[in-house]
Amino acid sequence: MTSQDIAPTQDIELSAETQTALERAEASHRHEALFSERAHNIKQSAVRDVFDISIRPGLVSLAGGSPSLTKLPLDLVAETASRVITEHGMEALHYGGGKGTLELRTLICEIMAEEGILGASPEDVVVTTGSQSAQDIAAKVFCNPGDVVLVEDPTYVGALNTFEAYQVQVEPIRMDVDGLDPTELEARIAALEAEGKTIKILYTIPSFNNPSGITMAAERRQRVVDICRGHNILVLEDNPYGMLRFDGHPLTPLRADNPDDVIYCGSFSKIFSPGVRLGWALVPKHLYRRFYLAAEAVVLCPSTLNQMLVTEFFRVFDWRGYLAESRAVYAERCAAMLDALAAEFPAEATWTTPDGGFFVWITLPEGIDTYPLLYQAIDAGVVFIPGAAFTPSDVPSNKLRLAFSGVAPEQIREGVRRLAPVIRAAVEAHRG
Amino acid sequence: MTSQDIAPTQDIELSAETQTALERAEASHRHEALFSERAHNIKQSAVRDVFDISIRPGLVSLAGGSPSLTKLPLDLVAETASRVITEHGMEALHYGGGKGTLELRTLICEIMAEEGILGASPEDVVVTTGSQSAQDIAAKVFCNPGDVVLVEDPTYVGALNTFEAYQVQVEPIRMDVDGLDPTELEARIAALEAEGKTIKILYTIPSFNNPSGITMAAERRQRVVDICRGHNILVLEDNPYGMLRFDGHPLTPLRADNPDDVIYCGSFSKIFSPGVRLGWALVPKHLYRRFYLAAEAVVLCPSTLNQMLVTEFFRVFDWRGYLAESRAVYAERCAAMLDALAAEFPAEATWTTPDGGFFVWITLPEGIDTYPLLYQAIDAGVVFIPGAAFTPSDVPSNKLRLAFSGVAPEQIREGVRRLAPVIRAAVEAHRG
Numbered sequence: 001m002t003s004q005d006i007a008p009t010q011d012i013e014l015s016a017e018t019q020t021a022l023e024r025a026e027a028s029h030r031h032e033a034l035f036s037e038r039a040h041n042i043k044q045s046a047v048r049d050v051f052d053i054s055i056r057p058g059l060v061s062l063a064g065g066s067p068s069l070t071k072l073p074l075d076l077v078a079e080t081a082s083r084v085i086t087e088h089g090m091e092a093l094h095y096g097g098g099k100g101t102l103e104l105r106t107l108i109c110e111i112m113a114e115e116g117i118l119g120a121s122p123e124d125v126v127v128t129t130g131s132q133s134a135q136d137i138a139a140k141v142f143c144n145p146g147d148v149v150l151v152e153d154p155t156y157v158g159a160l161n162t163f164e165a166y167q168v169q170v171e172p173i174r175m176d177v178d179g180l181d182p183t184e185l186e187a188r189i190a191a192l193e194a195e196g197k198t199i200k201i202l203y204t205i206p207s208f209n210n211p212s213g214i215t216m217a218a219e220r221r222q223r224v225v226d227i228c229r230g231h232n233i234l235v236l237e238d239n240p241y242g243m244l245r246f247d248g249h250p251l252t253p254l255r256a257d258n259p260d261d262v263i264y265c266g267s268f269s270k271i272f273s274p275g276v277r278l279g280w281a282l283v284p285k286h287l288y289r290r291f292y293l294a295a296e297a298v299v300l301c302p303s304t305l306n307q308m309l310v311t312e313f314f315r316v317f318d319w320r321g322y323l324a325e326s327r328a329v330y331a332e333r334c335a336a337m338l339d340a341l342a343a344e345f346p347a348e349a350t351w352t353t354p355d356g357g358f359f360v361w362i363t364l365p366e367g368i369d370t371y372p373l374l375y376q377a378i379d380a381g382v383v384f385i386p387g388a389a390f391t392p393s394d395v396p397s398n399k400l401r402l403a404f405s406g407v408a409p410e411q412i413r414e415g416v417r418r419l420a421p422v423i424r425a426a427v428e429a430h431r432g
Numbered sequence: 433m434t435s436q437d438i439a440p441t442q443d444i445e446l447s448a449e450t451q452t453a454l455e456r457a458e459a460s461h462r463h464e465a466l467f468s469e470r471a472h473n474i475k476q477s478a479v480r481d482v483f484d485i486s487i488r489p490g491l492v493s494l495a496g497g498s499p500s501l502t503k504l505p506l507d508l509v510a511e512t513a514s515r516v517i518t519e520h521g522m523e524a525l526h527y528g529g530g531k532g533t534l535e536l537r538t539l540i541c542e543i544m545a546e547e548g549i550l551g552a553s554p555e556d557v558v559v560t561t562g563s564q565s566a567q568d569i570a571a572k573v574f575c576n577p578g579d580v581v582l583v584e585d586p587t588y589v590g591a592l593n594t595f596e597a598y599q600v601q602v603e604p605i606r607m608d609v610d611g612l613d614p615t616e617l618e619a620r621i622a623a624l625e626a627e628g629k630t631i632k633i634l635y636t637i638p639s640f641n642n643p644s645g646i647t648m649a650a651e652r653r654q655r656v657v658d659i660c661r662g663h664n665i666l667v668l669e670d671n672p673y674g675m676l677r678f679d680g681h682p683l684t685p686l687r688a689d690n691p692d693d694v695i696y697c698g699s700f701s702k703i704f705s706p707g708v709r710l711g712w713a714l715v716p717k718h719l720y721r722r723f724y725l726a727a728e729a730v731v732l733c734p735s736t737l738n739q740m741l742v743t744e745f746f747r748v749f750d751w752r753g754y755l756a757e758s759r760a761v762y763a764e765r766c767a768a769m770l771d772a773l774a775a776e777f778p779a780e781a782t783w784t785t786p787d788g789g790f791f792v793w794i795t796l797p798e799g800i801d802t803y804p805l806l807y808q809a810i811d812a813g814v815v816f817i818p819g820a821a822f823t824p825s826d827v828p829s830n831k832l833r834l835a836f837s838g839v840a841p842e843q844i845r846e847g848v849r850r851l852a853p854v855i856r857a858a859v860e861a862h863r864g
Contacts, residue, residue, distance in 0.1 A: 141467060299562055
């Protein structure tokens, strides 16, 4: 269509730009009908939203759950990458198998043994492009639209986005200071079953839950799995922070004694580097085939280069020593944050005291919505994630997440100092 | 539960192994009901199946569509990786934005300009984990179960697997030597619309179709897009081989003059390395937001390390010169295969003569099923992919795909020599 084609009826001559804009708008209208039903459930993640803001210079970001990479010996990573490419480039730069390399799956079993999963077989591991894609695959393989996935309240925003893309009904379950409350879990399952719902998965981050930092107590863990087993619900255990318990003793994962009922997700993002995008799923034998075929249908195979880099780096690097160092780094940062909060925040605010992981979860008086406070915080030079992001309902929340993982103690203190007046003003306005 | 718990009722003592096996069988049975409807559509890819076989020593693989990496300067790749990590490790090893880095998206626009897509904006590009994941995202964002996706007959097996995982009805459209037949396309659309079907996407590999090597003629391309536009069908153009036209002049992609109606998928797998798992989608502006949010919901972001490696490598490397060299390599290999086929194969077999890409497509007399021939071929020391893999119907096929891309001319000749007696025997048995 040229401008001549429409000039006679419209009696005006359109510029080329207007023409293009019109055509685009028309196409937009015409294609709107093409979106799948699930596309309407795919939302902008508040965390990613803030990601773009938080890289602005001068801002202190307490938003992103980024690992500290400061103790990582970059020279050794560089040397390893160089050697892998020089010596094994023809393999590293090629396609690999859909499950991931045997060498990396073997290393993954060694890592899991450190957290208390003994005797896992590389044959039961699927290497994934980050652990979020393991959640995506689980939803794809198990969830029909309308099926229920149980999650902790609050839970990881990325998992919520992933589940909602499959038109799943996400049902948050209350936690107390010891994590998921088994009584509450049973009651909610009973209520949902009475409604005729099909519950497929319990998604849990049992150690240092994102965003709350809360840990499921050791004595509750088996009970949670038993309840799920009794109702034929799979447990999807997401444990990226498990080895980052400050005292150095990871709590035994739910998967350890329940190989047939738990899909376990791990990640190199927090213990090495998120930039390599490598995670894994340890899958019950009888579910493995469909799980890995679904993984393969999306990405064919994980990056061979990155798999070989990680395998070789972990071979030459004292990763256990590095984890010990990392725990000390995060413990120090967490302490800095808790001290700063105690010094700067008003008495009406409360927060969790995590034993590990990356996050502190703040609760303000009921009725305060932390979402508008984000914009005031940005003006004050600090970023956080509002609590509403971590629930499926998106209703206003009086909570907020602060990450202590990615910034040095002095910056944490500065961030909390900048945030405190915003919080104080909100509390005072609410009180008054 | 211990063996004691059940001993009284069963009156026998079970070994620990038997116990484990029993528990697993019980869980397996119990969990069968948990699979989603779509999980039953996720199949083993014949290509991946053969992938595992084809790495056996001594076999000549004419199966996998692997690029030749022999001319790649591994030292320069290694040096670049090392420099990226040493100088920019804190960025390269961290999370990045969900769209991919601006630098890589800018490079991608330069690459697309080489193939005739001029003026594309980095703002419209989403970097993906291989181009297959772009197809996965397209299916996710646009296809409800039961929607129709039109594909060429034959088409890429990986795309078939991806679409079928979304419970899409995949409808193959006949090609002739000039690719998709527009008349056939229109007739099929009309028939499907008359049945009340909703057609969402035409998936096409217009240049050197995988598996057939057939190219959509230049004069048909606009007509195909126009037909789709007229029926409000999006074109999903997959063009991994576009720049590997032997004579060095890529045919203009369908996307070039149709920015609002075509989602264009490109890949670094064939022009650089599949091991970095990086591809991209160039998406119409009005569809971009949902597309990239869906990408983000699966992997958060593509590997930052690999993105920076590719960006930096393409900056310091004469990639245009390398592509020219690659074209010569593939042209030589293709010629070696065509010569060997002419010398060794029986007169009853016919094949395509590709102008680029990786594949030759063989047709045997009707009634011969090439699937059982694969096992005879493996015994003879050569691997190919049977034609049935490349259609949604999985009915027996008298076709087979031979890849000339990944092996040296002498090996191609040896492979064809090994395969020829298998083919001759099948043709003779069929004749007799």
